[in-house]
Amino acid sequence: MGNLIKAEFRKTLTLKAWWALMIPAVVFAFAFALFWGMVTNDFSDFLGRSDTRELTEALGISTGELPVGLLALGHGINIGTMIPIIFGVFALAGEYTKKTITTTFLTAPNRVSALSAKMITYIVWGAIYGVIIVAAASLGTVITVDSQRLPTAGQWLGVLGAGVLATILATLFGIGVGAVWRSVVGSIITLTIWMLVVENVLVFVMFGAADITWLGGVLPNGTVNGIVGAIGAEAFGAAGVKVPGLQDETAWALQYAAGAPGAFSWWASALIFFGWTMIFFLAGWAVNQKKDIT
Template sequence: MGRLLVAEFRKTLTTKLWWALMIPAVLLALGFAAGWGAFANSVGDVLDGDESQAIANGLGIQIGELPMGLLAIGHGINIGLTFPVIFGVFALAGEYSKKTITTTFLTAPNRVSVLGAKMITYVVWGAIYGIVLAAVSSLGIAMTVDSSRLPTSGQWLGVVGASVLAGILATLFGIGVGAVWNSVVGSVVTLAIYLLVIENVLILLFYGLWDVPWLGGVLPNGTMNGIVGAIGAQAFGAAGVEVPAGVSDETLWVLQYVAGAPGAFSWWASALIFFLWTMVFFGAGWAANQRRDIT
């Protein structure tokens, strides 16, 4: 297993893919976190007004204690998570497309050990992506959010931990999808369209037309986003905690949406559900590659 792990790390480090995907992930995470940070900070300025303070006090909400930066940091991390998903697709589908999978399987004791080594290798890479995305997203909100509205040290550590977990699961999810599809182009195009467009449209349509607020809390992209985003929503009483009296369901959903986690139940529930999605695709890909012919 040790030699297989060394081989897998060499496969990733000797190609341009890891940094070619890291660069846009960093730029988008920084841009989204900074942009949403500026928006959240502006909302904070409005909420600091006397009239808003009076309304909030009537609802039992202490506005001065709300870390507006938490509403923005999730957006930066979540947009960046698309790239570890794509990175994971190349783990198996990339080898099939380049015909290197034959050498990999024939020089290893068995296919189970190969897939195990890939899983461990990409868990490490997923954690790296998670740490980097948390760091640049933190920089983004630090640039645009007032210091008094930034997350506390405990909240920030929670975001970093959630980002690492989300990065790991996102990468494994990509491995599973690529292994099932067995096509880099097909997997990447389908995932990009689904993660960035289709699921978001479905969530908005189901909420707007049929009043279904929980759909984002069970679909793959929504649960992946909810791992980090729900931390921000929870800080505002919109997920995973007792809802303040007088706060409507519509307000809760809007807060969840602004935090990047519409429909999320809590960060740990999102992590559990996305883990189940990951295992479904990873298990299906594992089974498919035990029977798939190599040439």
């Protein structure tokens, strides 16, 4: 197994994808955190003065002490997490595209060993992406958010842990989708359209038309975003144990501001997205156990 893992790292490092995708991950995480930091720094105008006053009174803090930096971090990390998903697609679908999958399977004792080595390798890569994405989002947040509104050290460590968890699961999710589809282009186009367009439109439409606030908390994009975003929402009493008297519309707006509309809590989002990951990962595993190679 050790030799198979070394081989997987060598295959990844000899290609440009790992660092080429790192560039947009850093840029997007930094830019979105920078933008949302500017938007949410003046939180009274962003949410509405009466809502802000009620919220701060319930939380027992002043308006200037609201940790709006968590909202910027959530958006920055969430957009950056799309890149590990794409990187994961290349893990197996890329080998089918380049016709190297035959060598991978034939040089391993069996396909279970080959796929297990690939999974372990990309868990490490997912963690690397997570640390870098959180660092980029943190920089964008620090630049735009006032110091008294930044997260505490404990909250920042929580965001780091949640961000790494999210990128690891996102990478495995990408592997699973790519393994089922076996096409890099098809997987990336489908995932991008679904995650960034279709699901977001669906969540907004169902909230506006049917007042359904929980849909984003069960769909793939919403749950991977909720792993980090719900930390910010929970800090404002809009997820987990909610602030008494907080209206559903206000709670949903706070969840959206944190990048996690519909999220129940960070750990619930992690469990649900883990379920989505396992569905696609195990389906891809099963497909590739029976797939003929040439």
